[in-house]
Amino acid sequence: MMKKTLFLLILLSFSVSVFANMLLNFYHASHGPVERLVFVFSDYPRYRLREDVLDVNLSFLDCRRNPEIRTEVFEKQNVISRITFVETDAFIGVLINTFDGYGVEHFILQTDEGYKLVMDVFRYKDPPTASMARDYASFYEKVGLSYKSFHYLQVADSLQLARENDIKQELMQMETEPVKMIEEAVDTVVIEKVEVAQPVIEKKEPKPVKQIIVEDITPYKKFSQRLPDILKDIYEDKMLMFSIVFVGLVIFVMILMSVIRRFKRSRPSEHAKPTDNFGTEEFQRVTIKRLLANGWQVEEIARELNISVEEVEEFGRGK
Numbered sequence: 001m002m003k004k005t006l007f008l009l010i011l012l013s014f015s016v017s018v019f020a021n022m023l024l025n026f027y028h029a030s031h032g033p034v035e036r037l038v039f040v041f042s043d044y045p046r047y048r049l050r051e052d053v054l055d056v057n058l059s060f061l062d063c064r065r066n067p068e069i070r071t072e073v074f075e076k077q078n079v080i081s082r083i084t085f086v087e088t089d090a091f092i093g094v095l096i097n098t099f100d101g102y103g104v105e106h107f108i109l110q111t112d113e114g115y116k117l118v119m120d121v122f123r124y125k126d127p128p129t130a131s132m133a134r135d136y137a138s139f140y141e142k143v144g145l146s147y148k149s150f151h152y153l154q155v156a157d158s159l160q161l162a163r164e165n166d167i168k169q170e171l172m173q174m175e176t177e178p179v180k181m182i183e184e185a186v187d188t189v190v191i192e193k194v195e196v197a198q199p200v201i202e203k204k205e206p207k208p209v210k211q212i213i214v215e216d217i218t219p220y221k222k223f224s225q226r227l228p229d230i231l232k233d234i235y236e237d238k239m240l241m242f243s244i245v246f247v248g249l250v251i252f253v254m255i256l257m258s259v260i261r262r263f264k265r266s267r268p269s270e271h272a273k274p275t276d277n278f279g280t281e282e283f284q285r286v287t288i289k290r291l292l293a294n295g296w297q298v299e300e301i302a303r304e305l306n307i308s309v310e311e312v313e314e315f316g317r318g319k
Contacts, residue, residue, distance in 0.1 A: 036143075136155075
C-alpha cells in the first residue's frame with residue numbers, strides 16, 4: 001500500500017512539474033487598424049508562432065488553460081475576426097483569424113501577475129495610405145514606443161507627398177487634354193478650308209495605250225522554267241532532301257530484292273544425286289530388302305527413297 005501511494009505521489013509531482021505553466025488570462029484591445037492581444041501565464045511560456053495567409057497559429061507547449069478562457073468572435077473589428085482555443089495533452093493551440101496582408105509583432109513582459117505574451121496585429125504589414133500610417137504612429141505613441149511612432153510619421157509624410165504628386169499629374173493631364181482637343185479641331189477646320197479652296201482640275205481623256213501581246217505559255221513551259229527554282233528549294237531544305245534520298249533507297253532495295261526472288265524462281269531445280277555411299281545401288285538394294293522384310297509396300301519404299309516403283313521391284317529381286 002505504501003509503495004502504491006509513493007508511486008502516485010511521484011506521478012503527481014511529475015505531472016505537476018511537466019504542466020507547471022498555466023494560461024491564466026487573456027486580454028484584447030482595439031486601436032483602429034491595430035489590435036493588441038495579451039496572454040498572461042504563471043511561468044515563462046514556451047510557444048511557437050506560424051503566420052499563414054489569413055490566420056496566425058500559436059502553440060503554447062507544456063501548458064494548461066484556465067477553463068474560463070474560451071473562443072471569442074469579433075464581428076465589428078477591422079483586424080481580427082475570431083480567436084479559437086484548442087487544448088490537447090501536449091499543448092494549447094490558438095488560432096487567430098485575420099485578413100490578407102496583415103502584420104504581427106510579439107514580445108514577452110515580466111510583471112507582478114506573471115509573464116505576458118504581447119501580440120500586436122496590424123491590418124496591413126505596410127500601411128497603404130498616409131492616414132493609416134498616422135494611426136500606426138498614434139498607436140506606438142500610446143504604448144510608449146516613440147521611435148516607432150516617429151518612423152511611421154515619416155512614412156505618412158512620404159505617402160502624402162506621393163499622393164500630392166499623383167494629384168498634380170492628374171490635374172496637368174486634365175488641363176492639357178482640352179488644349180489638345182481644340183488644336184485638333186482647328187487643324188480639322190483648316191484642312192477642310194484648304195480642300196474647298198483647291199481649284200477644279202479639268203479631266204483629260206487618257207491616251208490610247210498600245211496593246212501588248214503576251215505570248216501564251218503552256219503548263220509544260222511554266223514547269224520547265226520553274227524547275228531550277230524547285231530543285232534549289234529541295235536542295236536547301238535538308239529535311240526534305242533526306243526524306244527523298246531515304247525513300248529512293250527504300251525503293252531501290254525493294255526492286256533489288258524482287259529481282260533476286262525472280263531470278264531464284266526462274267532457275268531450274270537441280271536434284272543432284274548424292275555421291276556418298278548412301279546413294280550407291282548397293283546401299284539402295286540392301287535398304288529395299290530390309291524395308292520389304294519389315295513389311296513396307298513397294299509404293300512406300302519408292303516414295304521414301306525418291307525412286308521409281310520399277311527400280312524398287314528390280315532391287316528387291318536382287319538384280
